[in-house]
Amino acid sequence: MLRPTIDFLLYDWLQADTLPQRARFADHSRETFGSVLDAAERLAREKFAPFNRLVDTEEPRFDGEKVILPQATHEAWKAFGESGMLSAAQDYDIGGMQLPYLVETAANAFFAKASVGIGGSLLTVGNANLLMAHGNEAQRRVFALNEFSGRWSGTMCLSEPQAGSSLSDVATRAVPDGDNFESDALGPRYRLHGNKMWISAGEHELTENIIHLVLAKIPGPDGKLVPGTKGISLFVVPKKLVDAEGRLTGERNDVALAGLNHKCGWRGTTNTLLNFGEGRFKPAGRAGAVGYLVGRPGEGLRCMFHMMNEARIGVGLGAAMLGYAGYEASLDYARQRPQGRPITGAPSAPTSAPASGTPAFGKDAAAPQVPIIEHADVKRMLLAQKAYSEGALALCLYGARLVDEQHTGAPEAGAEAALLLEVLTPIIKSFPSQWCLEANSLAIQVHGGYGYTRDFPVEQYWRDNRLNMIHEGTHGIQALDLLGRKVVMQGGAGLKLLASRINATIERAGHVQGLAEFATQLGGAVQRLGAATKAAWATGEPAEALANATPYLQAFGHVVVAWIWLDVVLAAQAAEAPRRDGSLAACRYFFAYELPLVDAWLKVVSSREAVCREMLDEWF
Known part of the structure; x- marks a missing residue:
């Protein structure tokens, strides 16, 4: 089911087969895209899907020296790294395929469906992409390229036990590593001290090295940390120290596993608490995890x-x-x-309710x-x-x-x-x-x-x-980001652009028999969403506007997905009957059962309903 759906969305809807007309993708065609999807589907089917239950029941464990994972996980990671999918969208000259991100994403769908517990690519690719964008030449060559090859893996270390999602409260410290800290080829070298929580794939033996990207604060001249987020800097911190050519030095960095988190799901991927600079390992004879500054301080x-x-x-x-x-x-x-x-029969008097205890319908018990x-x-x-x-x-x-x-x-x-x-x-x-x-x-x-x-x-x-x-x-943070920043930035330019895209679909659907009603319904929802956005910010008080950010997020999401479905159905008009009729039925369902929910969510947004904001602790 998945592959035909992906092919339809890629080619009939998003016209992925036109991308090879662009210089970056000129060596590709629909055939090469198909070959990549074939390979991803086969690898996911053979190395990931059969072991999804296994990695759920055999959770990671720490034996005092290393984390133990099932052999199937090792084989899946190895096969994924060898497939080239880690660098699928990268340039040829660093070993990539120069695939469109669209095709890479579609290929990754097979692995996500087969076993998210085994995991593999998400953080490693994101880590390497960040270093390609913001790292210096040595950081790109040593860290990013070894991640793209599958030799090393990567993480993202943001949260801390005492701070959670509040990054302004990050307390991990980074101090210059000696007087000549700026002379290292891998970038300005610091020593980090602190704790990071909820680090996916933070400790394992699946790859030769693990490259952590760590948020920390550089103390000011008075030795104090700058409050808020402006003082946060980014550091690349390898589990094992390396030289400027990417060779392991044989020395372990001062990054230690403090514990494994035991989760409701995603049990096949380690989730860790990491201590940086606790002194269990002492590179160059001193405590403190060696980290290299990425970009500029702050x-x-x-x-x-x-x-x-x-x-x-x-x-x-x-x-x-x-x-x-x-x-x-x-x-x-x-x-x-x-x-x-099957339900058979009907009430004798359709306009009146049946007598108490009398069924309004019947079933033939003798029927199969x-x-x-x-x-x-x-x-x-x-x-x-x-x-x-x-x-x-x-x-x-x-x-x-x-x-x-x-x-x-x-x-x-x-x-x-x-x-x-x-x-x-x-x-x-x-x-x-x-x-x-x-x-x-x-x-x-x-x-x-x-x-x-x-x-x-x-x-x-x-x-x-x-x-x-x-x-x-988190869900609430996405809501605050949407209503508090994204829809009001640049004078609402992004929201206006989105509305214009939706209205273009509405215009097209309005001329198609059977879709005009959907077009009218969606048009009304877009108007009400715009009005609610203005009403939320009518007083200019962020506390009033953002108290109902989550209902706004839900309403916004439903409007967007209703638009997506209507646009998909327009593309499906030329498809064969099962695809055409199935898409239309799903669209009908969404417009009949889901889109009407938007009005209830927008009502509390527009009125700036204050009950959640005004609720006091003791009232609970």
């Missing part, structure tokens, strides 16, 4: 958000594919599971059972899953297409793509994280009691997906 967040925004698209894709995996599993179950019989997919409520749950997961997948691929447009399109088109991506990134992360989790819940419901057991995979999909509303920026 610009750590600017650099890190290069990785964060990319990671948020990856999180959205992972959530979408977990939703899709549950959808496929519950659809297969519903087609095979016999239970119940039917597969549960014949029941309307099961179809409702399957349609919801299809609408959420396929809509989320389309949204993520659209975001990836914007990345390609930003970097390879004409200047005006590239600038528009960058602006759209700024506005849509919180939605690309949040909508799949919330609603594909709901899809997984519905997949359990379709299975009934069986879905609540480990005999079927859907309970694991739900547990794995629950993390996505939390990591790489």
Whole structure:
């Protein structure tokens, strides 16, 4: 099911086969794109999917010296590194394939669906991409290129036990490593002291080295840390020290595993608490983790958000594919599971309620059972899953297409793509994280009691997906980012641009028989979203506007996905009947059952409902 859906979205909807007309992708064609997708699908099917349950039940463990993971994880990581997918979108001259980010994202969908627990690429590629953008020549050559080759892996170290998502409270310190700290070929060398929490893949033996990107503060002349986020800098901190040629020196850096976090899901990937500079290891005879400054002092967040925004698209894709995996599993179950019989008969008086205790319908007990997919409520749950997961997948691929447009399109088109991506990134992360989790819940419901057991995979999909509303920026942080920054930046230019794109789809759909009603409905929702945005900020008080940022995020996401579905259905008009009719049914479902929810969310936004803001602690 997935591959035909991806092919349709790539070529019939997003016109990926036109990308080879651009100089960067000139060596490619639809055939080469297809070969990459074939290879990714095969690798995911053979090395990842069969071991998804294994890595869930055999959690990582620390034997006092090293972290133990199943052999299947080692083999999957090795195969992924050898496949070239880590550097798929990179330049030829550093070993990449110069694939469009759109095709790379589509290929990664197969791995996300097969086993997010095994993991592999998300943080490593993001880490290396950040260094390519902000690191010096030596950092790119030594650290980034070894990550792209699969020799080393990478992490992102932001959160701290006492700070959580509040980066302004980062307390990790970085002090110059001696008087000649600026003479190292790998960049200005510092010693780091502090603790980082929730570090995915922070300790393992899967690769020769682990490259940590760490946020820390450089003390001022008085020895104190600058409060807030302005004093945060970024450092590259290898687990094992290396020289300027990328060779291991044989010395362990002062980065120590303090503990493994035992999670609800994603159990196959280590999640760690790391101590930097605790003195367990003493490189060059002194405590303190050796780190190299990336970019300039005080610009750590600017650099890190290069990785964060990319990671948020990856999180959205992972959530979408977990939703899709549950959808496929519950659809297969519903087609095979016999239970119940068709509803027959009707009330004798349709305009009045039946007498108490008298059924308004009948069932022929002698008739054979039917597969549960014949029941309307099961179809409702399957349609919801299809609408959420396929809509989320389309949204993520659209975001990836914007990345390609930003970097390879004409200047005006590239600038528009960058602006759209700024506005849509919180939605690309949040909508799949919330609603594909709901899809997984519905997949359990379709299975009934069986879905609540480990005999079927859907309970694991739900547990794995629950993390996505939390990591790489929680749901509430995405909401604050959207309403507090993205829709008001540049005088609302991003929101206006998005509205123009949506209105172009509305205009096209308005001339297609059967879609005009959807066009009218979506047009009204867009207008109400714009009005609510203005109403939220009517007083100019951030506390009043942002108290209902999460309902605003949900309303915004539903409007965007309704637009995505309508645009997809327009592309499906020329497709064969199952694709055309299935897309139309999912679109109908979303407009009938989901889009009306927007008005309730926008009501509290527009009125600046104060109950959550005014609630006092003692009232709970």
